[in-house]
Amino acid sequence: MEDRKRPFDQVELEQFQPSKKPLETLSDSGPLTQQDVVYFKKEAIWRQMRYYKLQVSELTRELSKYEKRFQTYVAVHLLLEAWYRQVIRVCGNQKPRPLDLAGSADEIGAILDERRDTLAKLLKPLVAANEDADADLLDAVKLEAEKQLAEQLKSLLEDQLLTLQTKLQTLQKVENRKESATLKRMQDGAQVKKEEPSSASNGDKNGSLTKEAKAGQEAASSAEKEELEKMKIEYEQLKAGYTSIETQFKDVNLKLAEAEKSNNDLEARLNSLTDADLAKCSRHVSLVDHNKSLTESLAQVNKLKDELVEKLRETEEKDGNLRKRVNKELEDENHQLRENLSKTEADLVRIRTARDELLGKQNILKQEIENKKTNEEVTKLNVVLNDRLKKLEESRQNEYKVDDVANLELLEKLELIQRLQILSGEVKDIEKAFQDTRNILLEKLKETVDHEGLVKKLSIEKSKADQKYFASMRLKDSLVSENKILKTQVAKSQELVVKLNELEKGYLSKIDLLTKSVNDLRMIKEGSIHETAKLQENLKHLGKAREVASREAHQLKTDISELKKEKSDLASELKTRKIAESKLEAKLRATENLLLKYKLNNTSSILQEDEKQLEALRSITKCSVCSKHWKNTVITACGHVFCDGCVQERLAARLRRCPTCNKGFSSNDLLSIHL
Template identity: 25%
Template sequence: WRPPRFLDCDSTSKFQLLARGNVPSSQHAFPAQPLDDRSHVSIRDGTWLQSVRTTDPSLFLGFASAFLLCTTRLLMPLTTTSASPRPSTLAKMEDRKRPAISSADEIAPPSKRVAVNGSKAKDDPLDMKEESWVEAYTKGAIYRQMQEYSRKASTYESRLEELHKRSVHHDDHLRIIDAWWRQVLDEMELLLADSGVTSQTPSEPPYLSSVSFKDLHDFQKHLSEKGKGIKLRAEAILARLASSRGSIKPDAAKLESKVAGLLAAQKEYFAKLDRLKTEKDQLSEQLNAATLRYFKAEKKLDRAKSSQVQKMEQQAFANATRPSASGDVNTDSGETNGNSGELLLKYEEATAAATKQKEQLDVFLAEIKALQDENSTLKAKRDTLTDEDFIRTDVFKQFKNQNEDLIKRINTLEATNKQLREEAERLQAERTAFRTMLEADANQVTQELESEIILRDQDLARVRSARDELLAETTQHKARLDQERASVEQVKALASAKEDRITALESQLSRLQQSETQQAVSPDIEALTVEELRLKYTKLQQDFDSINMELPAIEKAYKKMKELAHRKAMDFSATEERMSILIAEKSKADQKYFAARKDADTRNNEIRSLRHQNSKSSEIIAQLKDLESQNRVLLGNLEKQLTDLKQSNASLMTENKKMEVTSLDAIRRTESLNKQVSDLSNLVKSKDAASAVVRERNVMQETEVEKMKVRLEHAQKDRDNWKNKALSNSSEEEEMLRTFALCTICRNNFKNTALKTCGHLFCNQCVDDRISNRMRKCPTCSRAFDKMDVMPVHH
């Protein structure tokens, strides 16, 4: 344990200085400085008082005696100084030392007499006073603790009563559920009277008297036996229903989709339940924190209301600030009263904040209680959901209606399927009979056709031999024509050679005739002139050229004649050989012709027989055509039935598609609604979080407003007191100091704002007015200043 903070060296030296009168009187005359000193002392002492109030009473009681001894020994020289204060000031101090709040039900220690004119009180010794005071203080602490115990006992009694009501409700609920199950079992036994199922009679009572952790095994055994009996009877009823209704084949896919939808809805409910659980846990934590703060506030309030604590604080401050000289009585009493006033201000602020917090806590407790009741009802509903609750839901009704529609459709489809199956079996039998008949007829026709094919193959062989003979004749005729064509071409070649020879001979004849005429007329060569010789030479040159031109034609004609003669000789020898070969072949062809005539006679006979067989096969084909027409009629009827079935199937498919479209639309709507619900839930969560933050901020601000109201009231009271004091005890020196502290412009407000440029002091209102009116010069020294040059002082 360490001594309180107001008993350190600084505070004791200050108190001694104040007691000895070493502080100048001007500081006490000016009202701002004592206020600052008092606020400093009250802040230091207030922290100690706050620590004293927040400590545990059991810890504080152990140090009470040591604390009192230390304070009395330290403050004794200050309180027993020889001084003769004025009676009026002593009366004022005595009135101010009295406690502001006194409750009749609290135990207070005996009042202490005040020493008048330096005389001591005529009471018991100091040790007896301390013992009685400590005893009274312990009694007050014990009384406060007993009050706390009584509050806890009342809360525990209320909770016990609530738990008792809930236990009675749950016991009744269990009895009702057990009786309902027994009634259901009795009705099932009546329904199963003919099925031969025997029920086991339970050996234990119909319901347990209590359910706790000790009886948990017996309770599970009880529930398992009840469940076995119910399952046995339910299975028997379902078996009877199944045997009476026949085989039912529901649409598994649709049922699975429905089950999936219900499972998704169940998961959504589980998510919502989880969210409510988390919110409930958060609210319970907030409730625990609020109750803890409430209990702490109650303890602080009880401690603050205790007369012993108030008297101890007042005595401590009174002893610490009691004057020693008559000149400083007013100053010390003002400081003491200021300290007590500030303590009262803090106390009233704490009480106002505590009352506001208590009201808010009551509101929170009411909300939490409502939420707990709602949560408990929701939990009870969730844990005790029965088949009737599921039956009453819209989802179950919709599912039931859809299931009934599906069962009706399945029954109609099964009936139509049965009829179609019978018709298909009949048509299959007719088809097999018709197929066997067709196969027999086809086998007979194929055998006949195979025999005809064999005959036709023989005819084909004869026709092919005739074709070969005709091809041989055509080749012979073609060869003869080719020979004639070659001989014609040879004749044409001889004619062309003859014409070439004729042209050559004609040119020779013309040349020779000219030469003969010229030879007859030609004179002597020596007598000819040069010109004549030249002409003759040219003529001879022309003759020579013509001869050269005639020689190739003659040579060509000679070669052609020679070649044609050689070819004619070779062709003649080849024709002789071919004639001999053809004579041999002709003899062979004559033999083949006589054989072919014999074969033709046989083939004519075969053709007659084939024609007879063809007439028989035509009759068979006519019969087959009749059968085919009958089969076509039957096939048309079957096709009509098939079209009807297709139309019915198409209508069912369209209905199925419509149902699928409606289901898809419903799924989309549910998804959109789920998205909207999730968005709205997220929005609600964000709004709840924002509202919770705003609510907490409002709570804090309300408490601060209450504190500020109390501070404002005390500030107004202090202002009125100081005004009265100033008006009643004003002197020339004080008036001078007051005028010195007032603003030189308005003479109403104190100087609280300084100009950085020149250092002169004015009030903030006058400075703001001059800045707003653009009169930005100091009224004292006319130095310019700006808004940034303004500095507040004397806070």
């Protein structure tokens, strides 16, 4: 089932504007027709819509007023927050707790109490110092109290204005009903129907009493008309009184606006004070003295800073000179040590070369001496061997001479020859053996000589290696001693460098502290200058505002007294209006009683006609679906009126069609009316 609801954005604004042409035509005479009933319904809807439009205009006006008040409250809140933070920052050097208007009432109350206590703590010494300003503060407090009373009076008058506006709306609704053509038409028809049967019945039965009844009715109608005229006159009087009260209320609002404007002017003037006013203020004098003391202390600090800078410069120069001198001494000593080391190394090389030459000569001489000894021994051995050979030859010759001569003589010639041959062979063998042994001996001698030479060479090389080893060990010892000396010198230089670094770090830390202190002092100086300028400006504004406040305080008091008088006058006028309203209500009750008496005095025929008319009216005003409840809900899509129960039942049953014209509607097309 498609949704037939119309969104609110599609409703044209022309529907809420007053129509320039009449809704329908209304019959002038005769019984009420269906068109008259439709006209009656449409006019009732139209009156209700006008009433709604009037309420909407009132609500929009109230909404705009409350929006303006909310904006002013927000601006005042921000101004007070900024003022409070500035006061706390200047006096207490604390971070205030933020105030969140979206929080609960208890939290806001706790924050306000805390702020009140902090302000009291901060402002008590200032108030004790400024005893001259107590009178001005009391005047300001009194003015604030009177302002609050005026605001309360304004709120009361606004409430009374709202009640009067509601009464005016009801009166406008009654006036619209009185000006309605359908209601007049129905009242005229009812009066005609009442008069016709009464005149007919009385004309048939009592012809003599018709004139008296007509006269009584005319008298009653004339009395009612007089009462109605009086009520209209009193209504106009009430309306005029309401307009006068409204004008007075507007005047009161204007005066309150002027008072607020004057208060704002006072605050603006308070922010611009003169030098004379500042000179009268003890707080300003104390601040000026404090500023002077701060400037003097700042000058002393600047002087101390200059002295410290000079000392720092001198220490830096001394440190630089000391570093240069130490570095120069270290470089000179290092250069001298290097020169000594190079000289000692050259002497060591020279001594080593000379030592090696001498050792070589010594070894050569030793070898020569040893060679001489071996040669002498060999020659001695050869001499000994030759002597022994000679001795052996001589002994053999002697033996041969002595023994062999006798034996040879005894022997024969052949035997001698054989023996000679044998001896010659033995001699050859002996010579050969001697030569062999001699050769072997000579070879052995050569080998021993070579071996001795090799041993000598090896011993010479060993002695050279030992000398080189001992020389290298001596060199190592000298180098170790030199290394130890250099290490001690390097350690001393490192200790000196560490000391210099520590001195440099100490100087740098002192420089950092001095720079930080200088920056802090500069910031303190700038902050004090800024604060003194702000305080001077604030004091100027306060002095000017105090003068303006003292001048305008009397004017505000007079305005408040006038407002009080006007309040009393308005209260008396309201009392008189209430009395007049009570009188009018009494008159209205009397007229209603007269009408009831008039209705009771009528005949039964008139009552029957009235009942018929009432039935006809009930059929018009009661729901055509259930014929039980009054018509109070109209379908704006077609204009037909039913009771709310039947319409809601049809919506619940999803029968979204008008029972009369079968036109579709939705819950957005319903409008409640009052017949």
